[in-house]
Amino acid sequence: MEEIQSQSDHYRSPSSSVSSPANRVPSSNFFYSRKPGTLRQPISFEDSPVWDETDIEVKVDEGGDSINAATTPPSPSLSKINSGSLPSPSLIEREVVTRKIAGASITWKDLTVTIKGKRKYSDKVVKSSHGYALPGTMTVIMGPAKSGKSTLLRALAGRLPDSTRMYGEVFVNGTRRHMPYGSYGYVDRETTLIGSLTVREFLYYSALLQLPGFFCQRRSVVEDAIDAMSLGDYANKLIGGNCYMRGLRSGERRRVSIARELVMRPHILFIDEPLYHLDSVSALLMMVTLKKLATSGCTLIFTICQSSTEVFGLFDRICLLSNGKTLFFGETLACLQHFSNAGFPCPIMQSPSDHFLRAINTEFDRIIAMCKSWQDNHGDLSSVSMDTAIAIRTIETTYRSSADAAAVESMIVKLTEKEGPSLKRKGMAGNATRVAVLTWRSLLIMSREWKYYWLRLILYVFLALCIGTVFSGLGHSLFSVMRRVAAIFVFVSFTSLLGVAGVPSQLKEIKIYTYEESHQHSGEFVFLLGQLFASIPFLFLISISSSLVFYFLIGLRDEFSLLMYFVLNFFACLLVNEGLLLLVASICQNIFWSILSFVSIHVIMMLSAGFFRIRSALPRPAWMYPISYIAFHTYSIQGLLENEYIGTSFAVGQVRTISGYEALGNVYDISDDSNSKWKNLLVLFVMVVAYKVLVFILLKCCIRKNHSVHKLFRCTQNRKDYK
Incomplete structure (x- = not known):
């Protein structure tokens, strides 16, 4: 203990040792004021304020669906006014007022979470944690990186991997x-938001995916969520913006993601790092908004790494973690007293959260090792000369024997000794409704997002124009057969390969699906049907525009039925290509590996399609069986050639004629059956269904577990971070 005391003496800064916590009078003001003419005088913060412990009485009504929580007098603030400032008003004594709150309490007792290590489930991420959260309050789980914050939050929400x-x-x-x-x-x-939708549209579609009923019945729920998160000024603004309008900033996006969960009007709301990537102003606005939400009765539990003094003063309770151990749980300001009792009072003019993390973050030991050889002329380094392991052990030991730990145990007993009203399951939207909503939402996104299909439409038409002009003027003689086969092969192969432009949009769709499926807003079957129905109009527009340009520039047979088959065949080819693209993107989940895999698969299919070498002459072990039968290029090109040449004849000299089937005998393998082209078209549509089934199985088995093939190519496999 002498070693611990000596180390704690080094930890105190010179400013913290000047004044004793007992000599400071807490102030009830949260924001601080000065007298006129005293702007140059610094505002000091309390090292470790003294306050009286207050008990919270929680009663559960029998047969009711709410919890009565007694409100407590406001805790003293984290600051006091200096000698040159206005005197702080004294705390006003008032009676405890009981109000009815439509919320739910959550309590955890001796909670431990382990992950798979070298030995099965040997690594403990959270170690014997105790705590509770009451309706109408904000409970924060605070700690340094990889201390178990997010893991504890997932454990409470039942969302552990x-x-x-x-x-x-x-x-x-x-x-x-x-x-x-x-x-x-x-x-x-x-x-995970959709940038091409406005805030109101995004929340409307989210409400329709989550709740049963019609669109008009959910309008009030969406408007309440917008008001709760103070998004009224941004309701009609695009989330991602456009060329003429800037999108939402990170703080506004964070509030939209929270509003998406509020459309269900939950009793308990879990938020992982609500201040992630937010500046100080956005962080304060976020916390004030969440505080307003908590006063409506919702139980808020969230994680945070560190915060400013103003934000820290808004918390009701804090659960302080380090290396999975609970170093403190209780009232926010009581944590300052706890650190002071352990020998680590908060220095003047330092944020409490920064002070806590400085004491329990083991990463500071590396900084100390770097600073030992430096000469500090101002004495600043004396406050970081503490061994973090000793500090953590001291704070943990002090907490276990403190009255705060006993109060937590007593409150847990009160909350668990009698069962309260059980939470009821709310209704879900039907699968038919979800398919319709996803289809309409995808159509709206594709129509607004030019990179989805509009850019591809331009590229397809331009490519068809290039191929058509290169192979134009071939005529209809026997000598033009080989060139026509080459033109059709290049058209089908290159336009299919151009589908690689859809990789980013497919990855974005998968990311949105993964989030919605994890929150039970969507499913595999619903996602695939919605995406298929939404893509059909755009793919048909691409197929008919590209086919018309290519068909008439090449000068294929001038019959309407043959033209319609050409369009239908190319449309089926695009559908198969979209299914293959979605399958590759689902497996790789990475833009680099998705593009590389998609292009490689297409090159292999092009080689086995029967153009470079007749299909019957391909090596049987691999290229003919099974690659040539898997390649959709084979059936598309074969159907288009049968559509063009079956039923035609070519003159050989002045007496003899040969059929179109015989003319293609040494160029490409086709069938002389007049119905063969329809069989090839049927095979293409069967492939569309087959790829959707494969993607369904993949989403069902792998995506939910966050498995992807590109992880196998990493040089070192890192364990998933638990924070």
Whole structure:
């Protein structure tokens, strides 16, 4: 203990040792004021304020669906007015007022989370954590990076991955049941929004995917979510912006992602890093908005790394973690007293969250090692000369024997000794409704996002124009057969290869699906049908425009039925190509590997399509079986050639004539059956269904577990970070 005390003496800054916490009078003001003419006098913050402990009484009404939580007097603020400033008003004594809150309490007891290591489930990420959260309050889980914050949040929300295992108990309103659908909301750290929709449109479609009923019935829910997150000024603004309008900033995007979960009106809201990538102003606005949301009765639990003093003063309770261990749980300002009791008072003019993280973040040991050889002329380095391991051990030991830990245990017993009302499962939108909503939303996105299909339409028409002009003026003689076959092969192969331009849009669709599926807003079958129905109009527009340009420039047979078959064949070819593109993107989930794999597959299919070497002459082990039968180029080109040459004849000299089938005998393998082209078209549509089934299986098995092939090519396989 003498070593610990000596180390803690080094940790205190000179400013913190000047004044004693007992000599400071807490102020009830959160924002600080000065007298006129005293602008140059610094505002000081309390090292470790002294306050009286307040008890919170929680009562559960039998047969009701709410929890009565007693409000407590406001905690003292983190600052006091200097000698030259206005005197701080004293705290006003008032009676405890009980108000009815439509919320839910959540309690966790001896919660431990392990992940798979060298030995099965040997690495503990969260170690014996205790705590609770009450309706109408904000509970923050704070700690340095990789301390177990996000893992604890996922454990409370029941969203741990398969590679983890949880021990301990989690109670919701005093019961051990899992939280049903619609009773809670979970916001990930990385936001997944649709930039081509406005805020109101985005929330409307989210409400239709989550809730049963018609569009008009969900308008009030969406407007309430917009008002709750203070998004009224941005409701009609595009999230991603456009050429003439700037999109939403990171703070506004974060509030939109939270509003998406509020359309379900959840009892408990979990947020992972709500201040992620936000500046100080946006962070304060976010916390004030969440504080307003908490006063409406919602139970808020979120993680945070560090915050400013103003933001810190808005929290109700704090759960401080380091290396998975709970170093403190209780009232926010009581944490300052706890650190002071452990021998680490907060220095003057330092943010409490910065002070906490400085004491428990082991990364500071590396900084200390770098600074030991430096000479500090101002004495600043004396405040970072503390061994972090000793500080963590001291703070943890002090907390276990403190009255705060006993108060937490007592509150957990009160919240779990009697079962409260169970949360009811809310209704879900039907699959037919979700397919219709996803189809309409995708159509709207594709019509606004020029990189989805409009750019591809221009590229396809331009490529058809180039190929048509190169092979124009071939005539209809026997000598033009080989050149026509080459023109059709180049058209089908190159336009299919041009589908690589759709890789970014497909990856974006998969990312949106992954988020919505994890929140039970969508499903594999619904996603595939919605995307298929939405892409049909654009693909048909591409097929008919490109086919018309190519067909008439080449000078193919001038019959309407043959032209319609050409368009239909190319349309089916594009559908198969989209299915292949979605399959590759689902497997790779990376733009580089997706493009590389897609181009490689197309090159192999082009080589086995029967143009460079007749299909019957291909080597049988690999190129003929199974590659030539898998390549959709084979059936598309064969059907187009049968459409052009079956039923035609060519004169050989002045007496003899040969059929179109015989003319193609040494150029390309086709069938002399007049119905063969329809069989090839049927095979193409069967391939469309087959690729969708493969993607369905892949989404069902792999995407949910975040597996992708491109991870196998990493030089070193890193374990997923748990924060």
